[in-house]
Amino acid sequence: MLSQTLQYLFSGLTNGAIYALAALGFSLIYNASGVINFAQGEFIMLGGVSAVMLTSAGVPLPLAIFLAVLITAAAGLLLEKLAIEPAGNAEVVSLIIITIGASIFFQGVAQVVFGKGQRALAPFTGDAPIMLAGASLLPQSLWMIGTGAVIVLALAWFFERTRLGKALLATAHNRLAAQLVGINTRHVLAVSFVLSAALGAIAGVVSAPITLTSYDVGIMLGLKGFVAATLGGLGSAVGAVAGGLILGLMEALAAGYISSAYKDAVPFVLIILILFFMPRGLFGARVTERV
Amino acid sequence: MRRTLLHTLSGLVMAGMLAAPAFAQAPIKIGSVLSVTGPGSFLGDPEIKTFELYIEKINAEGGVLGRKLQLINYDDGTDANKANGFTKRLIEEDKVDIIIGGTTTGSTMAMVPLVEKAEIPFISLAGAVVIIEPVKKWVFKTPHTDRMAAEKVFEDMKKRGITKFGLLSENSGFGQSGKKETHAVAGKYGMQIVADEMYGPKDADVTTQLTKIKNTPGVQAIFVFGFGQGPAVVTKNYGQLGIAVPMYQSHGVASEQYIKLSGKAADGVRLPAAALLVANALPGSDAQKPVVVGYEKAYKDRFKQEVSTFGGHAYDGLMIAVGAFKRAGSTDKAKVRDAIEQTKGFVGTGGVVNMSPTDHLGLDLSAFRMLEIRNGDWTLAK
Numbered sequence: 001m002l003s004q005t006l007q008y009l010f011s012g013l014t015n016g017a018i019y020a021l022a023a024l025g026f027s028l029i030y031n032a033s034g035v036i037n038f039a040q041g042e043f044i045m046l047g048g049v050s051a052v053m054l055t056s057a058g059v060p061l062p063l064a065i066f067l068a069v070l071i072t073a074a075a076g077l078l079l080e081k082l083a084i085e086p087a088g089n090a091e092v093v094s095l096i097i098i099t100i101g102a103s104i105f106f107q108g109v110a111q112v113v114f115g116k117g118q119r120a121l122a123p124f125t126g127d128a129p130i131m132l133a134g135a136s137l138l139p140q141s142l143w144m145i146g147t148g149a150v151i152v153l154a155l156a157w158f159f160e161r162t163r164l165g166k167a168l169l170a171t172a173h174n175r176l177a178a179q180l181v182g183i184n185t186r187h188v189l190a191v192s193f194v195l196s197a198a199l200g201a202i203a204g205v206v207s208a209p210i211t212l213t214s215y216d217v218g219i220m221l222g223l224k225g226f227v228a229a230t231l232g233g234l235g236s237a238v239g240a241v242a243g244g245l246i247l248g249l250m251e252a253l254a255a256g257y258i259s260s261a262y263k264d265a266v267p268f269v270l271i272i273l274i275l276f277f278m279p280r281g282l283f284g285a286r287v288t289e290r291v
Numbered sequence: 292m293r294r295t296l297l298h299t300l301s302g303l304v305m306a307g308m309l310a311a312p313a314f315a316q317a318p319i320k321i322g323s324v325l326s327v328t329g330p331g332s333f334l335g336d337p338e339i340k341t342f343e344l345y346i347e348k349i350n351a352e353g354g355v356l357g358r359k360l361q362l363i364n365y366d367d368g369t370d371a372n373k374a375n376g377f378t379k380r381l382i383e384e385d386k387v388d389i390i391i392g393g394t395t396t397g398s399t400m401a402m403v404p405l406v407e408k409a410e411i412p413f414i415s416l417a418g419a420v421v422i423i424e425p426v427k428k429w430v431f432k433t434p435h436t437d438r439m440a441a442e443k444v445f446e447d448m449k450k451r452g453i454t455k456f457g458l459l460s461e462n463s464g465f466g467q468s469g470k471k472e473t474h475a476v477a478g479k480y481g482m483q484i485v486a487d488e489m490y491g492p493k494d495a496d497v498t499t500q501l502t503k504i505k506n507t508p509g510v511q512a513i514f515v516f517g518f519g520q521g522p523a524v525v526t527k528n529y530g531q532l533g534i535a536v537p538m539y540q541s542h543g544v545a546s547e548q549y550i551k552l553s554g555k556a557a558d559g560v561r562l563p564a565a566a567l568l569v570a571n572a573l574p575g576s577d578a579q580k581p582v583v584v585g586y587e588k589a590y591k592d593r594f595k596q597e598v599s600t601f602g603g604h605a606y607d608g609l610m611i612a613v614g615a616f617k618r619a620g621s622t623d624k625a626k627v628r629d630a631i632e633q634t635k636g637f638v639g640t641g642g643v644v645n646m647s648p649t650d651h652l653g654l655d656l657s658a659f660r661m662l663e664i665r666n667g668d669w670t671l672a673k
Contacts, residue, residue: 007498012499118520120551212523212552260499263489
């Protein structure tokens with residue numbers, strides 16, 4: 001009985017870690033621009049897909065990961081330079097719609113370059129499961145959880161301790177005021193897209209051994225990541241991770257103790273309730289909307 | 292632009308000069324709606340390639356009834372609504388002589404009312420049994436049904452003394468139709484479904500559902516009904532949990548990709564599949580051997596890709612249509628329909644087809660082979 005519950009928790013943690021990694025990218029870009037980037041799922045896909053292509057071409061894994069992150073960051077930069085920046089001072093809603101278009105474009109390109117099949121990336125440290133009290137966990141799940149923790153710390157350091165990070169936050173709070181104190185706000189937006197693309201790529205690479213990867217894997221990851229980010233509170237890195245883990249655990253426990261037929265419904269109902277009573281999510285800043 | 296113009300011109304001139312009297316007549320128009328893109332693309336892609344390959348071949352050999360075959364295909368992007376619209380176009384604007392296709396059950400069912408109304412022969416390439424049950428006058432299909440897959444699995448379970456199993460089905464159209472049919476025929480074979488769980492096609496971890504099945508008292512086997520990457524995740528998790536009872540998969544995973552994605556965990560998994568997958572392992576006496584070996588070679592030579600059963604379904608559909616045109620001696624729709632219904636002893640990649648007014652599929656359980664994955668390859672289960 002204990003081992004059964006433990007297995008449900010492990011399953012929830014595995015899925016939750018994937019959602020958490022996806023949610024972090026949403027948080028970063030929202031923090032910097034107020035934009036919800038619906039191409040975030042595609043950054044994750046690009047990271048995973050590029051890493052698989054590179055390793056199958058014989059590139060060693062660490063170098064492949066590095067290149068995959070670089071490729072995806074370049075895609076993020078292109079998206080910002082070619083689509084977001086020309087839109088100028090368009091409203092946030094318009095920018096969000098642009099990101100939806102970009103996501104479809106990225107999927108199309110990946111479909112042509114990568115093909116329509118699914119592929120798996122080899123796990124970083126083997127696939128012999130770790131046994132604990134009769135339940136099993138894949139080492140890759142630990143990699144995902146560890147990566148998530150490192151990213152949260154890195155983001156906290158970045159936003160609180162670096163000039164660039166503070167500039168990002170300032171721009172998000174008030175673009176005009178940020179310009180007045182000498183921040184190059186255009187530059188800041190580009191940086192935020194590059195960073196969240198790189199973050200997405202890392203998430204994609206670390207989770208690819210478990211989620212498997214294909215040109216359309218970003219749709220699900222993007223959706224669940226967005227839900228997790230909203231649940232935790234948009235803009236909060238800790239919230240993104242908490243939101244992801246909670247979502248994953250809720251799904252697993254719902255499947256285990258209620259019915260796997262309602263697995264997807266139960267968390268979404270809970271999310272509606274949470275957002276109804278806490279509209280800014282669990283860890284969201286308690287601020288009123290700027291008008 | 293100039294080039295294409297030149298090509299067209301030279302084509303016209305050639306046609307004018309060489310126009311063999313044999314091709315003086317208008318071509319036979321074969322319409323199709325396939326899911327070449329979208330989630331069903333791994334089905335539609337080999338289907339369209341098969342059509343192109345064999346229509347080219349047939350035309351090079353002189354066509355059918357002295358007329359060339361012309362393929363008019365629309366890609367529905369795995370969207371049933373689009374399939375409906377494109378079918379209308381095939382019937383009203385392109386005025387095709389027959390329609391082959393409808394890659395998914397959803398697309399096919401969206402096309403059925405139109406072809407029934409227009410009274411045009413229609414051979415579907417989709418799986419579910421609802422397409423031909425109840426029998427619809429103008430609708431035929433080539434792939435095995437999910438019910439047959441369940442029956443074949445139960446036959447094998449019986450042989451191994453298994454009577455109680457856990458079902459894990461995908462919450463997709465394919466998985467749910469399979470679940471329904473599994474429930475429908477389990478009783479007939481004396482099988483008992485002791486656990487009934489579901490998973491999503493994009494789930495990354497299903498150890499929860501597998502743990503539940505594993506801990507259900509009396510479970511002797513696990514039967515998974517799904518296709519695409521989901522069953523591969525299930526298989527990996529099955530290996531991760533070290534589950535001892537045997538696993539069965541449906542015909543939905545019958546592709547090389549499944550073995551590659553699942554890795555070592557797939558060893559020992561059994562599934563029903565068409566003879567095409569084990570073309571070279573078939574005994575020389577097998578009636579299907581020459582057909583499947585021939586198709587495999589032609590497809591591999593041309594596209595440098597592994598064959599899948601889905602392309603095989605397209606081959607069967609096209610050849611049944613060609614046979615019917617020949618026997619009908621014309622493209623008269625009613626005559627062609629009757630000829631398709633009278634198809635007897637046609638050896639295709641899916642099996643030996645014997646159609647009748649009450650059976651618009653014409654395959655029996657012998658069309659399925661029980662395969663077992665051994666050392667990363669398909670073998671015939673003993």
